Structures are given as structure tokens and as C-alpha cells.
Amino acid sequence: MAISNAKLRELYEQMLLIRVFETAAEREYKAARIGGYCHLSSGQEAATVGATYALDAEDLLVTGYRCHGFALARGVPPEAVMAELFGRSGGCAHGRGGSMHLLDVAVGYYGGWGIVAGQLPIATGLALGLVRQKRQQCVLCELGDGAVNMGAWHESLNLAAVWRLPVVFLVMNNEYGMGTSVERASAVTDLHRRAAAFGLPAERVDGDDLLAVIEAASTLLSGARNDRQAAVLELVTYRYRGHSVADPGLAYRTSEEIAEHVKHDPLNRVRALLSETGVGDDELDAIALEVDQSVATAIAASLASPPPPVSELARGMYAPGSAAQFARMLAGAPFGERELVFAGGLGE
Ligand SMILES: Cc1ncc(C[n+]2csc(CCOP(=O)(O)OP(=O)(O)O)c2C)c(N)n1
Numbered sequence: 001m002a003i004s005n006a007k008l009r010e011l012y013e014q015m016l017l018i019r020v021f022e023t024a025a026e027r028e029y030k031a032a033r034i035g036g037y038c039h040l041s042s043g044q045e046a047a048t049v050g051a052t053y054a055l056d057a058e059d060l061l062v063t064g065y066r067c068h069g070f071a072l073a074r075g076v077p078p079e080a081v082m083a084e085l086f087g088r089s090g091g092c093a094h095g096r097g098g099s100m101h102l103l104d105v106a107v108g109y110y111g112g113w114g115i116v117a118g119q120l121p122i123a124t125g126l127a128l129g130l131v132r133q134k135r136q137q138c139v140l141c142e143l144g145d146g147a148v149n150m151g152a153w154h155e156s157l158n159l160a161a162v163w164r165l166p167v168v169f170l171v172m173n174n175e176y177g178m179g180t181s182v183e184r185a186s187a188v189t190d191l192h193r194r195a196a197a198f199g200l201p202a203e204r205v206d207g208d209d210l211l212a213v214i215e216a217a218s219t220l221l222s223g224a225r226n227d228r229q230a231a232v233l234e235l236v237t238y239r240y241r242g243h244s245v246a247d248p249g250l251a252y253r254t255s256e257e258i259a260e261h262v263k264h265d266p267l268n269r270v271r272a273l274l275s276e277t278g279v280g281d282d283e284l285d286a287i288a289l290e291v292d293q294s295v296a297t298a299i300a301a302s303l304a305s306p307p308p309p310v311s312e313l314a315r316g317m318y319a320p321g322s323a324a325q326f327a328r329m330l331a332g333a334p335f336g337e338r339e340l341v342f343a344g345g346l347g348e
């Protein structure tokens with residue numbers, strides 16, 4: 001896979017940003033400055049950055065809830081991602097989504113979805129929308145190994161095949177769905193082979209090999225974009241941390257298993273490639289410093305950003321023009337409840 005040294009350096013910086021961002025998010029969550037859920041993607045950086053890099057600027061990206069890395073790789077500013085984790089109005093979803101529901105339509109990122117496999121019908125619908133609008137764009141839909149046993153997987157892949165929709169389903173196989181290994185959950189553990197049930201092309205590659213990910217993702221995405229050929233891409237990777245920050249991640253796997261994966265760390269592998277092209281330790285240190293600073297700036301900006309005002313709670317819930325319907329309802333009780341449920345109400 002031919003890629004310029006400058007581009008490789010840039011992708012390495014993105015991968016390092018994700019690693020440092022996730023470590024900071026874990027620290028902030030444990031300090032109770034981040035609430036709700038928080039799923040980290042440390043260890044999955046090559047898969048995340050490589051697949052996102054293979055998208056064209058006009059393509060659309062949809063993911064599950066382990067999504068900080070995808071948002072960063074797609075170009076959502078770190079302060080907008082961090083502020084969303086903090087639940088602040090400066091967040092990319094205005095502080096109303098949190099860690100699992102990042103969103104930035106301006107860069108073609110359509111979320112960040114918390115229901116396992118819930119994002120598949122959304123991505124499939126987006127792909128149908130592209131066809132209807134005669135656009136030569138495609139959708140990349142990320143999901144976990146746990147999502148391939150959900151009904152929405154079968155329904156979405158079937159429709160994508162029958163209607164020739166421009167969508168690539170990216171299975172991020174990190175070996176576990178919460179505490180359940182792929183072996184315990186799936187009859188066929190080569191997950192990409194399930195695409196055969198729908199007559200779709202599929203590939204399985206080492207998700208910790210950045211260049212292999214870019215090559216496979218580029219081929220499948222261009223098939224979707226140019227020939228409306230839906231496909232499945234399975235990236236075999238590993239998550240270093242627990243399922244969420246609340247899970248130490250050691251009840252269902254051993255420290256030895258984790259250590260074995262760390263030996264093939266995706267960041268080290270790209271660092272080795274950079275060294276071969278003559279990038280020295282000085283330059284690597286400079287990149288690390290830049291990344292540390294941008295994460296520190298993101299945290300400071302998040303702390304300075306106010307929480308979203310309660311009066312904005314119903315914003316985005318109703319289409320423009322539905323004000324008359326909304327006016328009949330009690331503010332803060334859009335389904336007509338008689339009492340306000342928020343302390344202090346909505347200022348009325
Ligand atoms: C429909 C549904 N069922 C159960 C859950 C609870 N749940 C959250 S994550 C998860 C495991 C998913 O694992 P996987 O698809 O492998 O993704 P990963 O966490 O490894 O990224 C489960 C069961 C949920 N969010 N949605």
C-alpha cells in the first residue's frame with residue numbers, strides 16, 4: 001500500500017491522539033468529571049484510523065458507542081469530543097449525547113449509537129438515501145463482534161444486498177462483547193464469512209496493521225461508492241481496557257492475554273515504519289508533545305464550557321413547523337404529562 005511519509009506521520013499522530021485522549025478520558029471519568037457510560041478504544045487505533053482514512057470527504061460514517069476514536073479520526077476537534085463527554089454545551093452533540101452519542105454531521109459523522117446493532121438500519125437507510133439522491137458516495141458502518149448476532153445485522157445486510165446499497169459494514173472484532181468472547185457467542189467465529197449468507201463480498205484483515213486496514217477498506221469502500229457493492233470488512237483487533245471504564249476487564253481474560261496483544265501494539269508498529277523512513281526520536285517526541293497539549297487544551301476547554309441550558313431540552317426533538325403541536329403540551333413534558341419532572345422546571 002503506497003502512502004507518503006508525510007501522510008503516515010499524520011496518521012500516526014491521529015492514532016497517538018486517540019490513545020492519549022482515551023487515557024485522559026479514563027482519568028476524568030474516574031474523577032467523576034465525566035458521567036454516564038464511557039467506552040475506550042485503546043488498542044484499536046490502527047483499525048479506527050485506517051478505516052476512517054479510506055473514506056472520501058463526502059462519505060458518511062456511522063458507528064456504535066465505542067466512538068471517541070472514530071470522531072477524532074473523522075476530524076471532529078478534540079475539544080468538541082471531550083466537551084461532549086463532559087456533557088457541556090461546547091460538545092459536538094451540544095452536551096446532550098455524551099460519550100456514546102457523538103455526532104458531527106458537518107464532517108459526515110452520523111453518530112455514535114448506544115443500542116447494539118441499532119446503527120445498522122440507520123446506515124442502511126442513509127445508503128438508500130444516497131442512491132435515491134443519485135449521489136456517488138458511500139456509508140461506512142462500524143459495529144462490534146457482538147452485533148453480528150442481532151436481527152438488525154441480518155435485516156440490514158439482506159436489504160443492502162437486495163437493493164445494492166453503497167454501504168460497507170465494518171466489524172470491529174476485538175474478541176469480546178462485554179465479558180463474552182467471540183467463541184462463546186458465535187457459531188462461526190470467522191465473522192466475515194457470514195456475509196456469504198447475503199452474497200456479499202467480505203474480507204478479514206489484521207486490524208492492528210494500519211496499511212493492511214487502509215488497503216482493504218479502500219477497496220471495499222470504492223466498490224460501494226462506484227458500483228453500489230455492499231460489503232463486510234472484519235478487522236481483528238483487541239481492546240486493552242475493560243468493556244467500559246467501570247469494568248476492570250480482568251474477570252473474563254488474563255493479564256497474560258492482554259500483555260500478549262500489547263506486544264504487537266498498533267502504535268509501535270507504525271512507529272517502526274516511521275523509523276524505517278528516517279523519522280527520528282526527536283520528531284516522535286515532538287508529535288507526542290503536540291498530542292499531549294491538544295488533549296490538555298481539550299480538557300481545559302471542556303471545563304470552561306457551560307452545561308446546556310435546561311430551556312434547550314426539547315430542541316431538536318420536533319421538526320420545524322410542529323410548533324402548534326408542541327404548544328399544546330406542557331414544556332418539559334412533551335407527551336402531555338401534567339407535572340414538570342425537572343427540579344426548577346423549565347422556567348415557566
Ligand atoms: C440491544 C442491546 N442489547 C444489549 C446492550 C448492552 N450492551 C452494551 S455493549 C454490549 C456488547 C457489545 O459488544 P461488541 O458488539 O463486541 O462491541 P464492543 O463493546 O466490543 O465494541 C452489550 C451487550 C445494548 N447496548 N443494546
Ligand SMILES: [Mg+2]
Pocket residue numbers: 144145146172173174175176177178
Ligand atoms: Mg467486541
